[in-house]
Amino acid sequence: MIDLRRLQVLRVLRAEGTVTATARALYLTPSAVSQQIRLLSREIGAELLRPEGRRVRLTPAAHIVLAHADAIAAEWEQARADLAAHSAGAVGQVRVGGFATSFGSLLAPAAARLRDSHPRLEVQLRETDIDDSLRLLLAEQTDLVVLPVAGTPPLDDSRFDQQVLLDDPQDLVVSADHPFAELDAVRLAETAHETWIEPHHDQFQLIEVACAAAGFAPRVAHGAAEWNSVLAMVASGLGICLLPRLATTSPDHRVVRIPLRDEPAPSRSILTCVRRGSRAQPAIAAVLQALEDVARDRLRG
Template identity: 85%
Template sequence: MIDLRRLQVLRVLREEGTVTATARALYLTPSAVSQQLRLLSKEIGVDLLLPEGRRVRLTPAAHIVLEHADAIAAEWERTRADLAAHSGGAVGQIRVTGFASSFGSLLAPAAARIGESHPRLAVHLSDADIDDSLRLLLAERADIAVLPVPGTPPLDDPRFDQRLLLDDPQDLVVSAAHPFAERDSVRLADTAHETWIAPHHDQFQLIEVACAAAGFAPRVAHEAAEWNSVLALVAHGLGICLLPRLATTAPEHGVVRIPLRDDPAPSRSVLTCVRRGSRAEPAIAAVLQALEDVAQDRQRG
């Protein structure tokens, strides 16, 4: 009988590349990871790793094992879902990761709804980037990840079940003193001669693609990773930016949001991502439903 936990260690090693990084992702010591891999190799009866400097390389046999490991993991998740439905339904704790701008508009309202509708189910929220969210899912230290596109793994990735939650349109943000501030809407092409603030990598990728479709490349004057920093630069007239509608603004930010009337208008998709096979687990399904209800309310509103 193969220990599924050891297969999980091998799956994480495939992503992380080193024993040390795998240990960090799984909250184990490097020696414990090495021991689990040695025991798995003994159970299966083949060599799984080849030393390569400070790293290790997976053998051809290990890749064959991993092809089956993803299917085994998905089937085990479905088994756990059936057992949970049999034994009591939506109880316990569900751990949800999300990107920063999803908290106020999606994650927090969904967690509040769960508190009212499922008092025996606790939702733990944590802020994590895409790569960390996927690592946490694989290490079974998160159950649901809310992810923006671009940046997610392919939709046919055998490890994950990813589904569209909502489309998140982009608005132009300018300072209150900017000539565009009085407009009801604007075309992206109208901003071709403006100075831009470059936000974090995934968002700036979206901006570059949208501006290219409008016929120009954005001229970047400043860079800032956090939205509060971006909005401070915009408020002081140092540039403009596109802001996802999920990202909230307040009067004290000193900026004006202007809808774009391009057809199609720039937008990003937001997905829910779970380990393949786990979506039907009652507690996970309840939280996913709460997220979908909040998303639908936003789109109707």
């Protein structure tokens, strides 16, 4: 009989690459991780790890086990969903991760709705970047994450179930005294000679692709990871940028956002991602439904 918890340790080790990182992801000690792998090796009757300097390498037998482990994990998640639907329904705790700009427009409103409609359901929100979100999900430290499509794993990744939640259009953002500020819409090609502010990596990748489609490469002078910093530089006239519709601005930012009239206009898809097999669990399904309702209302608005 194989212990599913030990299979999970092996799956996380594959994702993390080292015993130390696996221990950190699972809130275990490195010796406990090593012991779990040794016990799994004994259960299977095959060596799973081989030392390679200060690191370890998965053996061919480990890769064979892992080829089945994702399917086993998905079946177990589905079994948990069926049991939960049979017994208690949408109760308990759901831990939700998301990127910064998803909070004001999606996650916080969805959690507020659930507080009223499902008082026995506790929703915990946590801001995470893309890589951390997937690691936490795989390590069962998070139950659901909201991600921009850039940087996510392939849609056929056997560990995860990913579904598009909504498309998030990009607007041009300029200072209040910029010549474009009086316009109702702008074509991206009209910005070819402008100076650009570089935002965080995934967003700038989208900007580069959109500008290339418009026939130019953006001339970058400044950069920042946080939107408040980007908008402060835009407001000061240091450059322009593309801003996702989900990212909010305030009068304090002293910027103007202008729709793009390009066809198709630059946009990014926002996904929900759960462990494969867990989407039907009543508590997770309730959170997903609330997110879909908020997204639908936002698109109507």
